[in-house]
Amino acid sequence: MxxxxxxxxxxxxxxxxxxxxxxxxxxxxxxxxxxxxxxxxxxxxxxxxxxxxxxxxxxxxxxxxxxxxxxxxxxxxxxxxxxxxxxxxxxxxxxxxxxxxxxxxxxxxxxxxxxxxxxxxxxxxxxxxxxxxxxxxxxxxxxxxxxxxxxxxxxIDTRKVEAVESGYWCRMGAREFLRWARAEDEQAVLDGLARLHARRASGFDGGKFVGYFRSSGLVVPVWELPRGTEAEDLEAPLAAFAPLLDEAVASTEPLDANERRARAGLVARQVTLR
Structure with a gap:
């Protein structure tokens, strides 16, 4: 139409x-x-x-x-x-x-x-x-x-990460990041990140969750990587982490008190990394 x-x-x-x-x-x-x-x-x-x-x-x-x-x-x-x-x-x-x-x-x-x-x-x-x-x-x-x-x-040196959909490694100066555009509804992604963050599981082996930004109605979470991390180094850790994030985002269970506090804290983690 x-x-x-x-x-x-x-x-x-x-x-x-x-x-x-x-x-x-x-x-x-x-x-x-x-x-x-x-x-x-x-x-x-x-x-x-x-x-x-x-x-x-x-x-x-x-x-x-x-x-x-x-x-x-x-x-x-x-x-x-x-x-x-x-x-x-x-x-x-x-x-x-x-x-x-x-x-x-x-x-x-x-x-x-x-x-x-x-x-x-x-x-x-x-x-x-x-x-x-x-x-x-x-x-x-x-x-x-x-x-x-x-x-x-x-x-900016950028590579697509093959282990996940729409994940992109980049190097900015001496720092490396993963920026991963998510397909799900914005509120579901933020709830999922809050669930993981509340139990200190929002990072993965070699990646520390540092925030997110919004674009065109989608959420793009950002992880900072250890110095010198190359795109290919992310394949195995992300393959292991992706199901955990997917499950957290897909959950429809109400957030508990700790998760609600974590979600409120996500507002301060909106970042600009371009």
Whole structure:
């Protein structure tokens, strides 16, 4: 059903395959891509969903015909899904080699949930460079090379952790973190974290729970890791910890007094790690 208003939508990516990874590409991953496809009604076009594009373009119809849609851009309505769908459809209609500039508030129209084929899985590839911005047959001029190198210089080393869905290791200076976007309802995740924190079990072997942040209606818990921890070091500990967190989040038992105190303390643990 096409949404005809720009009312605020708390979870704009709800209903899309891989909702937490949409949030991760929007908030956590510096450079990354995933492939989507529009429905037959919208041309069955392959789409490369990316974290960012040059000059904060929302979309690009590359010279080789590839459509790129950026998530780390400025939205204009209260519904990021509507904003992105508007940019995507504009890019599809544009000539190859055209960038879509920032526009104003989009009018009534379809959302991503209406435009994309929801049977296509959303699988993220973390990138070490933004060189994918350019088609392979584009000549790398000095200016283009310099622009990509400048963008690459700002990248935070990030890797996807294979042991869990939507978990991302990153290195910021001399510190390492795990940021794990959760698919469940926000209140359920906070209750689950409180249950574990009350019994001092919110960390895992090699990971200390330090807080969380919210994005697009989902909760992204954050763990600080021992100095020098690499992404591959997390596979075994997270495989062991994930069922405990899943069980705590899925529980519908009322919080006891200790758990309620722990949950109240979580408010002070909202963090910004970007």
């Amino acid at each position: 096409v949404k005809a208003t720009s009312d605020f939508v708390l979870r704009p990516f709800e209903g899309l395959p891989g909702e937490p990874d949409w949030v991760a590409l929007k908030e956590v991953v510096p450079a990354g891509t995933a492939t989507a496809r529009t429905t037959k009604e919208y041309g069955a076009k392959e789409v490369v969903v990316t974290t960012a594009l040059p000059q904060a373009w929302p979309a690009l119809h590359r010279s080789d015909g590839v459509i790129l849609l950026a998530l780390q851009t400025v939205g204009h309505s209260g519904d990021s899904s509507r904003d992105l769908a508007a940019a995507l459809l504009e890019a599809i209609d544009a000539e190859p080699g055209s960038a879509i500039e920032q526009a104003g508030l989009p009018g009534p129209g379809p959302r991503l949930q209406d435009v994309l084929d929801l049977s296509v899985p959303f699988e993220v590839t973390v990138r070490d460079t933004f060189s994918y911005w350019l088609a392979e047959d584009v000549e790398r001029t000095a200016d283009l090379t310099a622009a990509i190198e400048e963008a690459d210089a700002s990248l």
